[in-house]
Amino acid sequence: MKKLKLLVVALTVIAVSACSDYRTIPVSKVGKVVDNSGVSKETYQAGTRDIGWAWKYTKKLVLLDQSVEIIPFNLSVRLSDNQVLDVQLLVKTQLDLSDETTIDSMFTMVTPVDAGNSTFNIPVSLIYRKLGEDLVRRTLVEVITPHTLESFRKDRKSINDTIEQIAKERFKLTPLKLYTVTINKVGYPQTYVEAADKIKNEQMSIDFKTAEEEAKRAKLKQEEITIKIDQRVRLAKAETIRLENLKTSDGLNSMLLEYRKMELEELRLKVDMEMAKAASKNGNSVIYYPLGQKPDYIETRMGQVK
DSSP: OHHHHHHHHHHHHHHHHHHOOEEEEOTTEEEEEEETTEEOSOOBOSEEEEOOOSOGGGOEEEEEEOSOEEEEEEEEEEOTTSOEEEEEEEEEEEEOOSOHHHHHHHHHHSOOEEEETTEEEEOHHHHHHHHTHHHHHHHHHHHHTTSOHHHHHHTHHHHHHHHHHHHHHHHTTSSEEEEEEEEEEEEOOHHHHHHHHHHHHHHHHHHHHHHHHHHHHHHHHHHHHHHHHHHHHHHHHHHHHHHHHHHHHHHHHHHHHHHHHHHHHHHHHHHHHHHHHHHHHTTOOOOOOOTTOOOTTHHHHSTTOO
């Protein structure tokens, strides 16, 4: 009986494992089981799900990407003036999952990419290349080719807005939502790049010379200001010295006069002494002065001379 029970359990496990298959559906994806008979009605959401088929090797799990993708698109476009531009657009898009019929159609319309372990993927980029890329290419060519190189450079923003507006209208007929179309990079012709560099270098040279002249003028102006300040300082110093000398002169005039008067009186005293000596030798002890001119010092400096 024990062996029989073990056998029953083993057979049950085998039967269950044959009828079950647990798979993990990544976030931002949905899955369906596809075989030769078609696509399963059930759509498996993100998480671990029991796919539950009995013949694993005749069926496969196909995952449909529902994330937002930014896909680059590159194209060389000839303009109306025969110049060629290399333009890169960034196309931001996503599969519209609001309609179940649309989701089912993707599993039969787009060939999935093998991810191994009986699992296949349908990325948004694959749907875009099949259903949206031609619309973007046609829109880009229609909008840009009427322009010249200069008008494209001048009106780049408005051209971008026009491309985005037209492409959004055309994407409404597809299962894709178009969010934005952005002109990311532009490769200009080499001749245009060289000419633009030459003009830029010339302009830089002019700007440099202009800046150099302005710097010289600013330096001269500063030097002029410095000279004026220096002149004012020197004039102020000279005026200060003049005022100081004037004040000194005013203070010394009276003292100088008194000093000169003393010098003269000393000289006159010497003369008077000599005259007194001469008078004494001749027996005359009196010195006569003109009326009102007798010096004050006579009485004190000459003793007995009257």
